[in-house]
Amino acid sequence: MSYCIYLRKSRADAEAELSGEGETLARHEKALLSLAKKQKLSITQIYREIVSGETIAGRPAMQQLLFDVEQGKWQGVLVMEVERLGRGDTMEQGIILNAFKYSGTKIITPLKTYDPNNEFDEEYFEFSQFMSRREYKTILRRMQRGREESVKEGKYVGNIPPFGYKRVKLQNEKGFTLEIEPEEAAAVKLAFELYAYGEMQPDGNVREVGRPTIAKRFHEMGLKNRKGGTWATSSVTRMLQNPVYIGMVSWKRRPYRKTTEDGKIKKTRPVNENYLCVQGLHEPIVSEELWNIVQEKIKRSHTTPIVGKMQNPLSGLVRCSCCGNLMQRRPYLKTGQPASLICVTHGCPQVSSALYMVEERILAALAQWAEQHQTTWESTSAQNPFSAKEKMLQASLSAAQKELNELELQFDKTFEFLEKGIYTPEVFTKRNELLASRIAEVTEKIEETEKEARSLKSIQNEQTSLIPKIHTLLETYDSLSPAEQNKLLREVLDHVSYHKTTNGRWHNAPDNFEITLYPKISKNF
Numbered sequence: 001m002s003y004c005i006y007l008r009k010s011r012a013d014a015e016a017e018l019s020g021e022g023e024t025l026a027r028h029e030k031a032l033l034s035l036a037k038k039q040k041l042s043i044t045q046i047y048r049e050i051v052s053g054e055t056i057a058g059r060p061a062m063q064q065l066l067f068d069v070e071q072g073k074w075q076g077v078l079v080m081e082v083e084r085l086g087r088g089d090t091m092e093q094g095i096i097l098n099a100f101k102y103s104g105t106k107i108i109t110p111l112k113t114y115d116p117n118n119e120f121d122e123e124y125f126e127f128s129q130f131m132s133r134r135e136y137k138t139i140l141r142r143m144q145r146g147r148e149e150s151v152k153e154g155k156y157v158g159n160i161p162p163f164g165y166k167r168v169k170l171q172n173e174k175g176f177t178l179e180i181e182p183e184e185a186a187a188v189k190l191a192f193e194l195y196a197y198g199e200m201q202p203d204g205n206v207r208e209v210g211r212p213t214i215a216k217r218f219h220e221m222g223l224k225n226r227k228g229g230t231w232a233t234s235s236v237t238r239m240l241q242n243p244v245y246i247g248m249v250s251w252k253r254r255p256y257r258k259t260t261e262d263g264k265i266k267k268t269r270p271v272n273e274n275y276l277c278v279q280g281l282h283e284p285i286v287s288e289e290l291w292n293i294v295q296e297k298i299k300r301s302h303t304t305p306i307v308g309k310m311q312n313p314l315s316g317l318v319r320c321s322c323c324g325n326l327m328q329r330r331p332y333l334k335t336g337q338p339a340s341l342i343c344v345t346h347g348c349p350q351v352s353s354a355l356y357m358v359e360e361r362i363l364a365a366l367a368q369w370a371e372q373h374q375t376t377w378e379s380t381s382a383q384n385p386f387s388a389k390e391k392m393l394q395a396s397l398s399a400a401q402k403e404l405n406e407l408e409l410q411f412d413k414t415f416e417f418l419e420k421g422i423y424t425p426e427v428f429t430k431r432n433e434l435l436a437s438r439i440a441e442v443t444e445k446i447e448e449t450e451k452e453a454r455s456l457k458s459i460q461n462e463q464t465s466l467i468p469k470i471h472t473l474l475e476t477y478d479s480l481s482p483a484e485q486n487k488l489l490r491e492v493l494d495h496v497s498y499h500k501t502t503n504g505r506w507h508n509a510p511d512n513f514e515i516t517l518y519p520k521i522s523k524n525f
């Protein structure tokens, strides 16, 4: 990561220039470059504001800078004074400073470096706020500093003790520490051991025990979490990762982190890798060795991707009639509205429908198709409709084979004729070449005919098995999982084309769409 420079002329600069002060931006550039050199910062871009707009909208270089800052492109921005960044109204100042704050981008001026990751610099970012807020911040900061100091002394600063402990006041000094709650501590130890070593089965085999199982076990043991609720898998994970159980106290292990994206603020609580963690005053519940085994296991389980359950029975099957792309399932988790089938191609005019409607229609069409072909199929099994073509192929195959035999005989003869002096060497060469190329042609034809006959055979097999497959599908469909439904549908369908022009919501015709089935068999013809 690198740094950039932002240059902007103020109104005062413009006036100074008029009285012969020289080119401001060039001067600033020189000053900031030497600052970068002194601090050993690599500058890879310089944003120059040519126009002197007061609003962000009137400052194109600022717009670009803001965009890049939000993306986290820069470690820091060098600027002559902070005021050069934003001098507009409070609103705009807020937008600019928040972008720096939430992306953790430093502001470096010749006088001072402001680091938004450092809470002591935070007041600067709030300078446009009310005084009372600033005071609140100061108080909060003092408190936090006090707590950090307490952590460094091994005291427990949280209000709620972790499961397995109770919070007790320290004798003769300020602050709190933790004391083991025997019953809960036994459960904590059990959880660590189960997760690390698994559980012995009656047959003597050891079986792995996952975090959901541990949560379930806790529930069965009648254990409540600290909020009085049932243990969730995520709470078990947090417990297994908490260094408090090996006697440590930590500070800002999982701080709240805000990031801006498209102007919206998102809150996350990632584990801070460089958190402060020191030996606590309390007794550990598990050994460091056990704790480490558990951490390794959790890390490994995170790196193995969990294959999500397939939710869409029509996955990979339905193609958009407008653009030809596969249509996707779009769930509506918040509104509870049924999932729809949509075309995700940008700008495609295809109108979506409820997925279950498309699914029903496909099943109905399959049933109809099977019914229509039932008689054909029955007669097919009795008398082969491919027999004519098959016979023709067999006939041309044996004819070709016969021709090949002839040619090979003649080919052999050319040598004989040459030896007996019937052919001159010239005639021999000519005749020999001609026969050789003819043999190659016929051989190729035989291979092609054989291939065609083989594929005819497989089509026959497929078609004769397609009808029973559809019957099985229709009979079992409702009892299957989406993944199983998808598998059966794919066995009988190559794809389905979907077409809808009227928007059902406004025309009150949600099922006003057309589908065309392309059974598996069709592509072989």
Ligand SMILES: [Zn+2]
Pocket (backbone or CB within 6 Å): 320, 321, 322, 323, 324, 325, 343, 344, 345, 348, 349, 350
């Ligand atoms: Zn489309």
